[in-house]
Amino acid sequence: MSATPARIISVDTHDIRFPTSRELDGSDAMNPDPDYSAAYVVLRTDAGDGLEGHGFTFTIGRGNDVQVAAIGALRPHLLGRSVEELCADPGSLNRDLIGDSQLRWLGPEKGVMHMAIGAVVNAVWDLTAKRAGQPLWRLLAHADPEWLVSQVDFRYIADALTPEDALTLLRDGRAGLAEREAVLLERGYPGYTTSPGWLGYSDEKLTRLAKEAVADGFTQIKLKVGADLADDIRRLRTARAAVGDGIRIAIDANQRWNVGEGIEWVRALGEFDPYWIEEPTSPDDILGHAAVREGVSPVKVATGEHVQNRIVFKQLLQAGAIDVLQIDAARVGGVNENLAILLLAAKFGVPVCPHAGGVGLCELVQHLSMFDYLAVSGTTENRVIEYVDHLHEHFLAPVVIRDGHYTAPLSPGFSAAMHPGSLTEYRYPDGTFWAADLAEGDKTS
Amino acid sequence: MSATPARIISVDTHDIRFPTSRELDGSDAMNPDPDYSAAYVVLRTDAGDGLEGHGFTFTIGRGNDVQVAAIGALRPHLLGRSVEELCADPGSLNRDLIGDSQLRWLGPEKGVMHMAIGAVVNAVWDLTAKRAGQPLWRLLAHADPEWLVSQVDFRYIADALTPEDALTLLRDGRAGLAEREAVLLERGYPGYTTSPGWLGYSDEKLTRLAKEAVADGFTQIKLKVGADLADDIRRLRTARAAVGDGIRIAIDANQRWNVGEGIEWVRALGEFDPYWIEEPTSPDDILGHAAVREGVSPVKVATGEHVQNRIVFKQLLQAGAIDVLQIDAARVGGVNENLAILLLAAKFGVPVCPHAGGVGLCELVQHLSMFDYLAVSGTTENRVIEYVDHLHEHFLAPVVIRDGHYTAPLSPGFSAAMHPGSLTEYRYPDGTFWAADLAEGDKTS
Numbered sequence: 001m002s003a004t005p006a007r008i009i010s011v012d013t014h015d016i017r018f019p020t021s022r023e024l025d026g027s028d029a030m031n032p033d034p035d036y037s038a039a040y041v042v043l044r045t046d047a048g049d050g051l052e053g054h055g056f057t058f059t060i061g062r063g064n065d066v067q068v069a070a071i072g073a074l075r076p077h078l079l080g081r082s083v084e085e086l087c088a089d090p091g092s093l094n095r096d097l098i099g100d101s102q103l104r105w106l107g108p109e110k111g112v113m114h115m116a117i118g119a120v121v122n123a124v125w126d127l128t129a130k131r132a133g134q135p136l137w138r139l140l141a142h143a144d145p146e147w148l149v150s151q152v153d154f155r156y157i158a159d160a161l162t163p164e165d166a167l168t169l170l171r172d173g174r175a176g177l178a179e180r181e182a183v184l185l186e187r188g189y190p191g192y193t194t195s196p197g198w199l200g201y202s203d204e205k206l207t208r209l210a211k212e213a214v215a216d217g218f219t220q221i222k223l224k225v226g227a228d229l230a231d232d233i234r235r236l237r238t239a240r241a242a243v244g245d246g247i248r249i250a251i252d253a254n255q256r257w258n259v260g261e262g263i264e265w266v267r268a269l270g271e272f273d274p275y276w277i278e279e280p281t282s283p284d285d286i287l288g289h290a291a292v293r294e295g296v297s298p299v300k301v302a303t304g305e306h307v308q309n310r311i312v313f314k315q316l317l318q319a320g321a322i323d324v325l326q327i328d329a330a331r332v333g334g335v336n337e338n339l340a341i342l343l344l345a346a347k348f349g350v351p352v353c354p355h356a357g358g359v360g361l362c363e364l365v366q367h368l369s370m371f372d373y374l375a376v377s378g379t380t381e382n383r384v385i386e387y388v389d390h391l392h393e394h395f396l397a398p399v400v401i402r403d404g405h406y407t408a409p410l411s412p413g414f415s416a417a418m419h420p421g422s423l424t425e426y427r428y429p430d431g432t433f434w435a436a437d438l439a440e441g442d443k444t445s
Numbered sequence: 446m447s448a449t450p451a452r453i454i455s456v457d458t459h460d461i462r463f464p465t466s467r468e469l470d471g472s473d474a475m476n477p478d479p480d481y482s483a484a485y486v487v488l489r490t491d492a493g494d495g496l497e498g499h500g501f502t503f504t505i506g507r508g509n510d511v512q513v514a515a516i517g518a519l520r521p522h523l524l525g526r527s528v529e530e531l532c533a534d535p536g537s538l539n540r541d542l543i544g545d546s547q548l549r550w551l552g553p554e555k556g557v558m559h560m561a562i563g564a565v566v567n568a569v570w571d572l573t574a575k576r577a578g579q580p581l582w583r584l585l586a587h588a589d590p591e592w593l594v595s596q597v598d599f600r601y602i603a604d605a606l607t608p609e610d611a612l613t614l615l616r617d618g619r620a621g622l623a624e625r626e627a628v629l630l631e632r633g634y635p636g637y638t639t640s641p642g643w644l645g646y647s648d649e650k651l652t653r654l655a656k657e658a659v660a661d662g663f664t665q666i667k668l669k670v671g672a673d674l675a676d677d678i679r680r681l682r683t684a685r686a687a688v689g690d691g692i693r694i695a696i697d698a699n700q701r702w703n704v705g706e707g708i709e710w711v712r713a714l715g716e717f718d719p720y721w722i723e724e725p726t727s728p729d730d731i732l733g734h735a736a737v738r739e740g741v742s743p744v745k746v747a748t749g750e751h752v753q754n755r756i757v758f759k760q761l762l763q764a765g766a767i768d769v770l771q772i773d774a775a776r777v778g779g780v781n782e783n784l785a786i787l788l789l790a791a792k793f794g795v796p797v798c799p800h801a802g803g804v805g806l807c808e809l810v811q812h813l814s815m816f817d818y819l820a821v822s823g824t825t826e827n828r829v830i831e832y833v834d835h836l837h838e839h840f841l842a843p844v845v846i847r848d849g850h851y852t853a854p855l856s857p858g859f860s861a862a863m864h865p866g867s868l869t870e871y872r873y874p875d876g877t878f879w880a881a882d883l884a885e886g887d888k889t890s
Contacts, residue, residue, distance in 0.1 A: 059547075066518050102479065102505050105476070105505045105508070159705060288601070
């Protein structure tokens with residue numbers, strides 16, 4: 001340990017891209033050829049304990065370099081900062097980053113700059129949990145409610161959730177925590193799987209993967225829809241035949257439709273009893289989601305993976321526009337903003353079913369749902385975390401799925417760290433994979 | 446002229462920053478020290494006619510480099526593209542950029558990536574108008590209504606504005622165009638000025654500049670508010686005393702408040718008869734603006750300079766949340782999206798009073814308001830374009846204000862081009878101004 005207080009001494013960024021578009025994994029009506037990518041950040045300190053903070057923004061390929069540049073623009077806010085102060089109050093960094101009056105112009109609180117803030121704030125929480133020797137879910141669940149409230153930015157949401165509301169929710173949420181933690185450690189947190197349902201898959205592959213999902217213990221699967229109605233009818237019939245009536249089938253349009261179009265499309269799929277329609281239209285269209293919800297009932301409406309911040313989530317709840325709120329660990333401004341969103345959902349009594357998949361989104365978001373179960377909503381009823389079975393092998397502490405449930409991670413931190421070898425191999429364009437690939441391209445072109 | 450069709454051969458970007466923070470010009474409750482900046486793009490072709498397309502995103506300093514990187518990420522969509530096809534249908538580029546399935550993840554249609562799209566799309570319209578030998582306002586006003594409709598992306602707004610609605614509006618808008626054009630060329634388009642009202646100014650400077658504004662023919666001024674209520678009361682009293690009862694005084698909180706706080710604050714200023722309250726809260730908060738509007742009536746509610754896209758404007762109109770819609774030429778996806786927004790405003794009968802100032806925003810947005818007057822709304826009643834009197838000297842065709850009116854620009858194009866010397870001097874960090882400034886800083890530190 002150095003004699004002076006430990007400081008953040010480096011903020012290293014990496015442009016990491018995986019060539020997923022070559023396999024049609026991850027194809028949907030709006031994203032036909034994603035190369036799942038991460039704008040990855042590592043915070044290092046001079047504490048001498050070897051602990052680092054890891055975080056990232058998930059992207060799907062092109063533009064990952066822009067995201068890396070945005071993370072880099074936050075560097076001056078971090079370098080030289082006291083590690084102890086930062087980890088005692090990550091909210092102070094969150095406020096500084098969101099409040100940077102010049103960077104704020106590039107949002108505010110949306111898009112590239114806001115996702116960069118999320119990556120950095122999440123990296124600080126990763127470091128905080130590692131220093132505490134706790135997985136993040138456990139650190140949050142056992143944290144003092146008043147301290148948790150101090151971590152939330154109530155600006156622009158105080159008309160729907162006050163600090164007093166939040167404190168009451170968190171104090172009430174403590175009752176029965178120990179019992180729930182025992183349940184969580186034994187059973188895990190329920191998941192559902194999107195792996196069978198990508199648009200690029202054949203009906204045979206869909207049937208096989210859907211049956212496997214049920215055999216693996218999942219009680220819900222999800223299908224991508226929205227490219228072609230006749231195809232969707234055939235695929236949904238195929239999936240329903242494969243899984244039977246007892247399994248929920250969610251459908252996901254990835255923002256493909258206008259409001260009226262979405263209502264008609266979902267009604268045309270009604271005979272197959274879809275559980276929810278996800279992202280029927282633009283994530284910005286609060287009133288549009290409310291209209292869709294009214295138009296497709298009893299099919300539920302879900303959205304959130306592209307919802308930019310707590311302010312839009314607030315309005316989705318105020319307008320009664322959604323039945324299911326889908327947080328994403330790496331789209332909004334990090335753990336602090338997701339605390340606000342979980343509390344808003346609890347206040348309005350709307351279940352949270354996180355978006356995951358991509359690169360590392362499962363690893364991150366499980367911590368937030370487990371915290372929600374232990375200390376906020378107190379239940380897993382009608383709550384499931386999305387699961388997609390790719391790219392986990394690149395993480396030091398990959399998610400572990402058992403009988404359709406996420407097993408509670410026990411390693412300290414936010415499960416964000418990738419293997420150093422993966423960073424070396426998939427760094428774009430100079431990692432070993434891409435350098436070889438680009439050289440091969442030069443040869444054949 | 447070359448024998449083969451002309452192509453886009455280069456997309457050059459420039460990080461241009463002006464040291465405005467040293468003068469307190471532009472200071473408001475959220476932006477105490479802006480360095481007005483432009484992420485600037487120049488499209489060059491091999492047409493041999495010397496014509497270039499210029500465009501930019503306005504920022505306020507830090508992060509301008511991120512914005513430049515985002516514009517650079519669009520380069521592959523432009524290089525090699527046929528100039529003739531591009532200028533015959535800028536909407537095709539607009540659709541390609543917004544539809545890039547990988548870049549879309551970084552928005553969609555918001556923040557850094559979307560503003561980059563706006564810069565590039567505007568540059569194409571600049572080139573289009575130059576090739577036509579027309580100022581953009583005139584090109585748009587005389588364009589075929591069906592072609593204009595083809596330039597609009599109706600995705601996510603068709604529930605409020607259909608292509609048929611748009612065509613009707615544009616056909617009806619033609620009646621009396623020649624008469625209005627004569628009026629425009631003689632009188633110009635009414636402006637209002639924000640120059641007196643920055644937070645950093647003394648009461649004496651406020652009084653002097655407010656009186657000058659009236660003497661210069663402006664019938665509306667604007668004051669920044671929201672930092673301190675006692676100060677605001679004093680400043681608004683000072684301004685009202687300076688201009689008398691016949692001049693409108695708008696006030697602008699730059700997103701400073703929560704909903705309830707904003708309502709109380711504006712009510713406390715009611716005795717000075719503010720005309721509109723601008724940006725009372727988050728630009729994302731549609732329902733919040735509706736609540737503020739109900740709470741502060743008869744003071745009008747205005748917003749838009751930070752509204753990310755047509756989808757949010759659509760909802761502000763659907764929810765009856767605003768009395769005044771403030772387009773910005775360089776925040777949304779460029780001319781094509783602003784066409785959609787002008788048509789939405791006309792459909793809902795809400796006047797458009799553009800945001801301007803910054804760097805070059807006056808130069809750009811005047812074209813859109815003049816087009817709106819000539820061919821959409823057909824009126825300038827209760828419509829004014831913001832005017833701020835700085836940084837115009839850097840433009841080849843700066844705005845000309847006469848008797849409180851924007852004079853119709855006659856140079857071909859979108860008035861976007863800066864002097865080459867300004868680019869050389871204020872390019873960050875290697876332009877002559879910044880290189881000298883940074884060297885000076887090294888000496889004194």
